[in-house]
Amino acid sequence: MTVADQYLDFAAREARGVSPAYERLAYHVASDADLLDRLATLPTPKQQPNLLFAVVRLLGGPIGDPAEFRAFTLERWDDIAAQMLARATQTNEAGRTAALLPVLASLPQPLALLDVGASAGLCLFPDRYAYRYGSRTVGAGTPLLDCTSRGFTPPTRLPRVVWRAGLDLNPLDVTDPGDVAWLDALIWPEHQHRRDRLRAAIEVARKDPPRLVRGDAVTDLPALAAQAPATATLVVYHTSMLYQLPDPQAFLDVVRGLPGHWVAVESPAVVNAGRELPPPPSAALHNVLTLDGEPLAWVRGHGEALTWFGKDIY
Structure with missing residues:
Protein backbone atom coordinates (compact mmCIF):
# COMPACT_ATOMS: atom_id res chain seq x y z
CA MET A 1 0.00 0.00 0.00
CA THR A 2 1.40 3.39 -0.99
CA VAL A 3 1.38 6.39 1.33
CA ALA A 4 -1.45 7.88 -0.73
CA ASP A 5 -3.41 4.65 -0.41
CA GLN A 6 -3.02 4.75 3.37
CA TYR A 7 -4.58 8.20 3.51
CA LEU A 8 -7.36 7.33 1.06
CA ASP A 9 -8.22 4.24 3.08
CA PHE A 10 -8.17 6.22 6.32
CA ALA A 11 -10.48 8.86 4.85
CA ALA A 12 -12.98 6.37 3.48
CA ARG A 13 -13.04 3.71 6.19
CA GLU A 14 -12.05 5.43 9.44
CA ALA A 15 -12.73 9.16 9.25
CA ARG A 16 -15.86 9.23 7.06
CA GLY A 17 -18.89 9.91 9.21
CA VAL A 18 -16.67 10.12 12.28
CA SER A 19 -14.36 13.13 11.77
CA PRO A 20 -15.09 15.50 8.86
CA ALA A 21 -11.88 17.43 9.56
CA TYR A 22 -9.67 14.36 9.35
CA GLU A 23 -11.53 13.06 6.31
CA ARG A 24 -10.82 16.32 4.47
CA LEU A 25 -7.18 16.35 5.55
CA ALA A 26 -6.62 12.72 4.60
CA TYR A 27 -8.03 13.21 1.08
CA HIS A 28 -5.89 16.32 0.69
CA VAL A 29 -2.69 14.60 1.79
CA ALA A 30 -3.40 11.70 -0.58
CA SER A 31 -3.40 14.15 -3.52
CA ASP A 32 -0.50 16.38 -2.45
CA ALA A 33 2.83 15.34 -3.96
CA ASP A 34 4.90 17.52 -1.63
CA LEU A 35 3.35 16.09 1.52
CA LEU A 36 3.53 12.54 0.18
CA ASP A 37 7.23 12.95 -0.67
CA ARG A 38 7.98 14.05 2.89
CA LEU A 39 5.95 11.26 4.45
CA ALA A 40 7.75 8.74 2.25
CA THR A 41 11.04 9.62 3.99
CA LEU A 42 9.67 8.17 7.25
CA PRO A 43 9.54 4.48 8.18
CA THR A 44 6.24 2.92 7.13
CA PRO A 45 4.78 2.67 10.68
CA LYS A 46 5.44 6.40 11.11
CA GLN A 47 3.55 7.48 7.98
CA GLN A 48 0.07 6.90 9.38
CA PRO A 49 -2.57 9.65 9.31
CA ASN A 50 -3.41 9.53 13.01
CA LEU A 51 0.22 10.18 13.92
CA LEU A 52 0.68 13.07 11.48
CA PHE A 53 -2.55 14.81 12.43
CA ALA A 54 -1.96 14.41 16.17
CA VAL A 55 1.58 15.79 15.95
CA VAL A 56 0.39 18.81 13.97
CA ARG A 57 -2.26 19.45 16.64
CA LEU A 58 0.30 18.98 19.42
CA LEU A 59 2.48 21.66 17.79
CA GLY A 60 -0.46 24.05 17.53
CA GLY A 61 -1.04 23.63 13.81
CA PRO A 62 -4.36 24.13 11.99
CA ILE A 63 -6.48 21.14 11.07
CA GLY A 64 -9.68 22.85 9.93
CA ASP A 65 -8.52 24.06 6.52
CA PRO A 66 -6.44 21.79 4.24
CA ALA A 67 -4.54 24.71 2.68
CA GLU A 68 -3.52 26.08 6.08
CA PHE A 69 -2.64 22.56 7.24
CA ARG A 70 -0.45 22.09 4.16
CA ALA A 71 1.38 25.38 4.66
CA PHE A 72 2.04 24.69 8.34
CA THR A 73 3.20 21.12 7.69
CA LEU A 74 5.62 22.07 4.94
CA GLU A 75 7.03 25.00 6.91
CA ARG A 76 7.45 23.00 10.13
CA TRP A 77 8.30 19.65 8.55
CA ASP A 78 11.57 19.14 10.41
CA ASP A 79 9.84 19.61 13.77
CA ILE A 80 6.89 17.46 12.71
CA ALA A 81 9.10 14.64 11.41
CA ALA A 82 11.15 14.63 14.61
CA GLN A 83 7.99 14.31 16.69
CA MET A 84 6.56 11.58 14.44
CA LEU A 85 9.77 9.57 14.77
CA ALA A 86 9.84 9.97 18.54
CA ARG A 87 6.16 9.31 19.24
CA ALA A 88 3.59 6.58 18.60
CA THR A 89 -0.19 6.58 18.35
CA GLN A 90 -0.73 5.66 21.98
CA THR A 91 -4.42 6.49 21.92
CA ASN A 92 -5.51 5.33 25.36
CA GLU A 93 -9.20 5.01 24.56
CA PRO A 177 1.28 17.40 31.68
CA GLY A 178 3.25 16.64 28.53
CA ASP A 179 2.00 13.05 28.37
CA VAL A 180 -1.57 14.18 29.01
CA ALA A 181 -1.23 16.77 26.21
CA TRP A 182 -0.18 14.00 23.81
Whole structure:
Protein backbone atom coordinates (compact mmCIF):
# COMPACT_ATOMS: atom_id res chain seq x y z
CA MET A 1 0.00 0.00 0.00
CA THR A 2 1.40 3.39 -0.99
CA VAL A 3 1.38 6.39 1.33
CA ALA A 4 -1.45 7.88 -0.73
CA ASP A 5 -3.41 4.65 -0.41
CA GLN A 6 -3.02 4.75 3.37
CA TYR A 7 -4.58 8.20 3.51
CA LEU A 8 -7.36 7.33 1.06
CA ASP A 9 -8.22 4.24 3.08
CA PHE A 10 -8.17 6.22 6.32
CA ALA A 11 -10.48 8.86 4.85
CA ALA A 12 -12.98 6.37 3.48
CA ARG A 13 -13.04 3.71 6.19
CA GLU A 14 -12.05 5.43 9.44
CA ALA A 15 -12.73 9.16 9.25
CA ARG A 16 -15.86 9.23 7.06
CA GLY A 17 -18.89 9.91 9.21
CA VAL A 18 -16.67 10.12 12.28
CA SER A 19 -14.36 13.13 11.77
CA PRO A 20 -15.09 15.50 8.86
CA ALA A 21 -11.88 17.43 9.56
CA TYR A 22 -9.67 14.36 9.35
CA GLU A 23 -11.53 13.06 6.31
CA ARG A 24 -10.82 16.32 4.47
CA LEU A 25 -7.18 16.35 5.55
CA ALA A 26 -6.62 12.72 4.60
CA TYR A 27 -8.03 13.21 1.08
CA HIS A 28 -5.89 16.32 0.69
CA VAL A 29 -2.69 14.60 1.79
CA ALA A 30 -3.40 11.70 -0.58
CA SER A 31 -3.40 14.15 -3.52
CA ASP A 32 -0.50 16.38 -2.45
CA ALA A 33 2.83 15.34 -3.96
CA ASP A 34 4.90 17.52 -1.63
CA LEU A 35 3.35 16.09 1.52
CA LEU A 36 3.53 12.54 0.18
CA ASP A 37 7.23 12.95 -0.67
CA ARG A 38 7.98 14.05 2.89
CA LEU A 39 5.95 11.26 4.45
CA ALA A 40 7.75 8.74 2.25
CA THR A 41 11.04 9.62 3.99
CA LEU A 42 9.67 8.17 7.25
CA PRO A 43 9.54 4.48 8.18
CA THR A 44 6.24 2.92 7.13
CA PRO A 45 4.78 2.67 10.68
CA LYS A 46 5.44 6.40 11.11
CA GLN A 47 3.55 7.48 7.98
CA GLN A 48 0.07 6.90 9.38
CA PRO A 49 -2.57 9.65 9.31
CA ASN A 50 -3.41 9.53 13.01
CA LEU A 51 0.22 10.18 13.92
CA LEU A 52 0.68 13.07 11.48
CA PHE A 53 -2.55 14.81 12.43
CA ALA A 54 -1.96 14.41 16.17
CA VAL A 55 1.58 15.79 15.95
CA VAL A 56 0.39 18.81 13.97
CA ARG A 57 -2.26 19.45 16.64
CA LEU A 58 0.30 18.98 19.42
CA LEU A 59 2.48 21.66 17.79
CA GLY A 60 -0.46 24.05 17.53
CA GLY A 61 -1.04 23.63 13.81
CA PRO A 62 -4.36 24.13 11.99
CA ILE A 63 -6.48 21.14 11.07
CA GLY A 64 -9.68 22.85 9.93
CA ASP A 65 -8.52 24.06 6.52
CA PRO A 66 -6.44 21.79 4.24
CA ALA A 67 -4.54 24.71 2.68
CA GLU A 68 -3.52 26.08 6.08
CA PHE A 69 -2.64 22.56 7.24
CA ARG A 70 -0.45 22.09 4.16
CA ALA A 71 1.38 25.38 4.66
CA PHE A 72 2.04 24.69 8.34
CA THR A 73 3.20 21.12 7.69
CA LEU A 74 5.62 22.07 4.94
CA GLU A 75 7.03 25.00 6.91
CA ARG A 76 7.45 23.00 10.13
CA TRP A 77 8.30 19.65 8.55
CA ASP A 78 11.57 19.14 10.41
CA ASP A 79 9.84 19.61 13.77
CA ILE A 80 6.89 17.46 12.71
CA ALA A 81 9.10 14.64 11.41
CA ALA A 82 11.15 14.63 14.61
CA GLN A 83 7.99 14.31 16.69
CA MET A 84 6.56 11.58 14.44
CA LEU A 85 9.77 9.57 14.77
CA ALA A 86 9.84 9.97 18.54
CA ARG A 87 6.16 9.31 19.24
CA ALA A 88 3.59 6.58 18.60
CA THR A 89 -0.19 6.58 18.35
CA GLN A 90 -0.73 5.66 21.98
CA THR A 91 -4.42 6.49 21.92
CA ASN A 92 -5.51 5.33 25.36
CA GLU A 93 -9.20 5.01 24.56
CA ALA A 94 -11.06 3.98 27.71
CA GLY A 95 -14.11 3.32 25.53
CA ARG A 96 -12.46 0.14 24.26
CA THR A 97 -13.06 -1.46 27.65
CA ALA A 98 -16.74 -1.64 26.64
CA ALA A 99 -15.72 -4.24 24.06
CA LEU A 100 -13.55 -6.11 26.57
CA LEU A 101 -16.11 -6.13 29.38
CA PRO A 102 -18.35 -8.98 28.14
CA VAL A 103 -15.36 -11.32 27.96
CA LEU A 104 -13.77 -10.16 31.22
CA ALA A 105 -17.04 -10.57 33.11
CA SER A 106 -17.45 -14.13 31.77
CA LEU A 107 -14.10 -15.46 32.99
CA PRO A 108 -13.48 -17.10 36.39
CA GLN A 109 -13.07 -14.37 38.98
CA PRO A 110 -10.99 -12.69 40.35
CA LEU A 111 -8.83 -11.44 37.50
CA ALA A 112 -5.20 -10.42 37.07
CA LEU A 113 -5.09 -8.01 34.12
CA LEU A 114 -2.06 -7.41 31.89
CA ASP A 115 -2.51 -4.85 29.13
CA VAL A 116 0.16 -5.00 26.40
CA GLY A 117 0.66 -1.63 24.76
CA ALA A 118 -0.90 -0.02 27.80
CA SER A 119 0.00 3.61 27.05
CA ALA A 120 -1.07 5.41 30.26
CA GLY A 121 -2.92 2.36 31.58
CA LEU A 122 -6.46 3.71 31.24
CA CYS A 123 -7.77 0.38 29.89
CA LEU A 124 -6.61 -1.33 33.10
CA PHE A 125 -9.68 -0.12 34.99
CA PRO A 126 -12.66 -1.96 33.47
CA ASP A 127 -13.99 -2.51 36.99
CA ARG A 128 -14.03 1.23 37.79
CA TYR A 129 -16.02 2.56 34.83
CA ALA A 130 -19.73 2.37 33.98
CA TYR A 131 -21.10 1.06 30.68
CA ARG A 132 -24.29 1.63 28.72
CA TYR A 133 -25.29 -0.98 26.14
CA GLY A 134 -28.51 0.37 24.67
CA SER A 135 -30.99 0.56 27.55
CA ARG A 136 -28.87 -1.46 29.99
CA THR A 137 -26.29 0.14 32.28
CA VAL A 138 -23.60 -1.85 34.07
CA GLY A 139 -21.63 -0.29 36.93
CA ALA A 140 -21.91 3.11 38.56
CA GLY A 141 -18.48 4.70 38.08
CA THR A 142 -17.20 7.37 35.73
CA PRO A 143 -16.74 7.80 32.89
CA LEU A 144 -19.95 6.29 31.52
CA LEU A 145 -19.01 4.48 28.29
CA ASP A 146 -21.67 4.12 25.60
CA CYS A 147 -21.54 1.13 23.29
CA THR A 148 -24.09 0.28 20.62
CA SER A 149 -24.49 -3.49 20.88
CA ARG A 150 -26.11 -6.15 18.74
CA GLY A 151 -26.36 -9.91 19.00
CA PHE A 152 -25.62 -10.47 22.69
CA THR A 153 -26.94 -9.84 26.17
CA PRO A 154 -24.71 -7.41 28.10
CA PRO A 155 -23.14 -8.65 31.33
CA THR A 156 -24.88 -7.94 34.62
CA ARG A 157 -21.71 -7.51 36.67
CA LEU A 158 -18.32 -5.90 36.54
CA PRO A 159 -15.18 -8.04 36.78
CA ARG A 160 -13.36 -8.31 40.10
CA VAL A 161 -9.76 -7.26 39.58
CA VAL A 162 -7.08 -8.03 42.18
CA TRP A 163 -3.94 -7.31 40.12
CA ARG A 164 -3.29 -5.06 37.15
CA ALA A 165 -0.18 -4.17 35.17
CA GLY A 166 0.68 -2.69 31.82
CA LEU A 167 3.59 -3.23 29.44
CA ASP A 168 4.69 -0.56 26.96
CA LEU A 169 7.85 0.55 25.19
CA ASN A 170 7.11 4.10 26.33
CA PRO A 171 4.54 4.22 29.15
CA LEU A 172 2.74 7.52 29.57
CA ASP A 173 2.28 9.11 32.97
CA VAL A 174 -1.17 10.49 33.85
CA THR A 175 0.50 12.96 36.24
CA ASP A 176 2.79 14.40 33.53
CA PRO A 177 1.28 17.40 31.68
CA GLY A 178 3.25 16.64 28.53
CA ASP A 179 2.00 13.05 28.37
CA VAL A 180 -1.57 14.18 29.01
CA ALA A 181 -1.23 16.77 26.21
CA TRP A 182 -0.18 14.00 23.81
CA LEU A 183 -3.15 11.85 24.82
CA ASP A 184 -5.40 14.85 24.21
CA ALA A 185 -3.85 15.53 20.79
CA LEU A 186 -4.57 11.94 19.75
CA ILE A 187 -8.31 12.47 20.18
CA TRP A 188 -9.97 13.51 16.94
CA PRO A 189 -10.96 17.20 16.84
CA GLU A 190 -14.76 16.84 16.86
CA HIS A 191 -14.81 14.25 19.66
CA GLN A 192 -15.40 16.34 22.74
CA HIS A 193 -17.18 13.36 24.36
CA ARG A 194 -13.98 11.34 24.06
CA ARG A 195 -11.96 14.24 25.44
CA ASP A 196 -14.32 14.44 28.42
CA ARG A 197 -14.07 10.73 29.16
CA LEU A 198 -10.29 10.84 28.74
CA ARG A 199 -10.14 13.39 31.53
CA ALA A 200 -12.54 11.35 33.67
CA ALA A 201 -10.48 8.18 33.11
CA ILE A 202 -7.28 10.06 33.95
CA GLU A 203 -8.81 11.07 37.28
CA VAL A 204 -9.57 7.40 37.99
CA ALA A 205 -5.97 6.45 37.20
CA ARG A 206 -4.50 9.29 39.28
CA LYS A 207 -6.33 8.05 42.37
CA ASP A 208 -4.78 4.61 42.01
CA PRO A 209 -1.89 4.79 39.52
CA PRO A 210 -1.52 1.55 37.56
CA ARG A 211 1.72 -0.37 37.50
CA LEU A 212 3.27 0.33 34.11
CA VAL A 213 6.43 -1.48 33.05
CA ARG A 214 8.68 -0.18 30.31
CA GLY A 215 9.52 -3.13 28.12
CA ASP A 216 9.18 -5.09 24.89
CA ALA A 217 5.93 -6.87 24.07
CA VAL A 218 7.76 -10.04 23.06
CA THR A 219 10.84 -10.39 25.25
CA ASP A 220 9.51 -8.86 28.47
CA LEU A 221 5.96 -10.19 28.53
CA PRO A 222 6.56 -13.64 30.08
CA ALA A 223 8.42 -12.25 33.10
CA LEU A 224 5.69 -9.72 33.86
CA ALA A 225 2.94 -12.30 33.39
CA ALA A 226 4.71 -14.58 35.86
CA GLN A 227 4.25 -11.93 38.56
CA ALA A 228 0.45 -12.23 38.50
CA PRO A 229 -0.98 -13.92 41.60
CA ALA A 230 -1.65 -17.62 41.14
CA THR A 231 -5.03 -17.25 42.87
CA ALA A 232 -6.37 -15.04 40.05
CA THR A 233 -7.20 -15.73 36.42
CA LEU A 234 -4.52 -14.11 34.27
CA VAL A 235 -5.90 -12.18 31.30
CA VAL A 236 -3.39 -10.79 28.79
CA TYR A 237 -5.07 -8.38 26.40
CA HIS A 238 -4.36 -5.68 23.85
CA THR A 239 -6.37 -3.31 21.65
CA SER A 240 -5.23 -1.91 18.29
CA MET A 241 -1.60 -2.56 19.14
CA LEU A 242 -0.27 -5.31 16.87
CA TYR A 243 0.19 -3.10 13.81
CA GLN A 244 2.96 -1.23 15.64
CA LEU A 245 5.07 -4.34 16.28
CA PRO A 246 7.93 -5.16 13.89
CA ASP A 247 7.09 -8.88 14.16
CA PRO A 248 3.47 -9.48 15.22
CA GLN A 249 3.82 -13.23 14.77
CA ALA A 250 6.58 -13.39 17.38
CA PHE A 251 4.25 -11.73 19.86
CA LEU A 252 1.38 -14.08 19.02
CA ASP A 253 3.66 -17.07 19.54
CA VAL A 254 4.61 -15.80 23.00
CA VAL A 255 1.14 -14.83 24.18
CA ARG A 256 -0.36 -18.17 23.10
CA GLY A 257 2.15 -19.94 25.35
CA LEU A 258 1.18 -18.06 28.51
CA PRO A 259 -1.17 -19.45 31.16
CA GLY A 260 -4.62 -17.93 31.61
CA HIS A 261 -6.52 -16.25 28.78
CA TRP A 262 -5.70 -14.02 25.85
CA VAL A 263 -8.14 -11.32 24.72
CA ALA A 264 -7.53 -9.14 21.68
CA VAL A 265 -9.30 -6.39 19.76
CA GLU A 266 -7.29 -6.20 16.58
CA SER A 267 -7.43 -6.30 12.80
CA PRO A 268 -8.84 -9.66 11.64
CA ALA A 269 -5.99 -9.92 9.15
CA VAL A 270 -3.52 -10.16 12.03
CA VAL A 271 -5.18 -12.29 14.71
CA ASN A 272 -7.45 -14.42 12.50
CA ALA A 273 -5.32 -15.20 9.50
CA GLY A 274 -6.97 -17.95 7.48
CA ARG A 275 -10.26 -17.95 9.43
CA GLU A 276 -13.54 -17.26 7.70
CA LEU A 277 -15.52 -14.52 9.40
CA PRO A 278 -19.02 -13.19 8.74
CA PRO A 279 -19.20 -9.89 6.90
CA PRO A 280 -18.73 -6.83 9.12
CA PRO A 281 -21.81 -4.69 9.78
CA SER A 282 -20.69 -1.96 7.36
CA ALA A 283 -17.83 -0.88 5.12
CA ALA A 284 -16.36 1.16 7.98
CA LEU A 285 -13.19 -0.15 9.60
CA HIS A 286 -13.89 -2.86 12.18
CA ASN A 287 -11.59 -4.83 14.42
CA VAL A 288 -12.44 -8.25 15.77
CA LEU A 289 -12.74 -9.27 19.41
CA THR A 290 -11.17 -12.65 20.14
CA LEU A 291 -10.88 -14.86 23.20
CA ASP A 292 -7.94 -17.28 23.10
CA GLY A 293 -7.83 -16.81 19.35
CA GLU A 294 -11.54 -17.50 18.77
CA PRO A 295 -13.37 -14.63 17.03
CA LEU A 296 -16.45 -13.38 18.87
CA ALA A 297 -17.50 -9.92 17.65
CA TRP A 298 -16.89 -6.99 15.36
CA VAL A 299 -15.75 -3.83 17.16
CA ARG A 300 -15.54 -0.24 15.94
CA GLY A 301 -12.23 1.48 16.54
CA HIS A 302 -12.99 3.34 19.77
CA GLY A 303 -15.29 0.72 21.30
CA GLU A 304 -18.43 2.62 20.33
CA ALA A 305 -20.12 -0.37 18.69
CA LEU A 306 -20.04 -4.13 19.25
CA THR A 307 -21.67 -6.68 16.92
CA TRP A 308 -21.58 -10.20 18.32
CA PHE A 309 -21.38 -13.21 16.00
CA GLY A 310 -19.50 -15.79 18.10
CA LYS A 311 -20.40 -18.35 20.72
CA ASP A 312 -22.34 -17.55 23.88
CA ILE A 313 -19.73 -17.08 26.59
CA TYR A 314 -22.08 -16.87 29.58
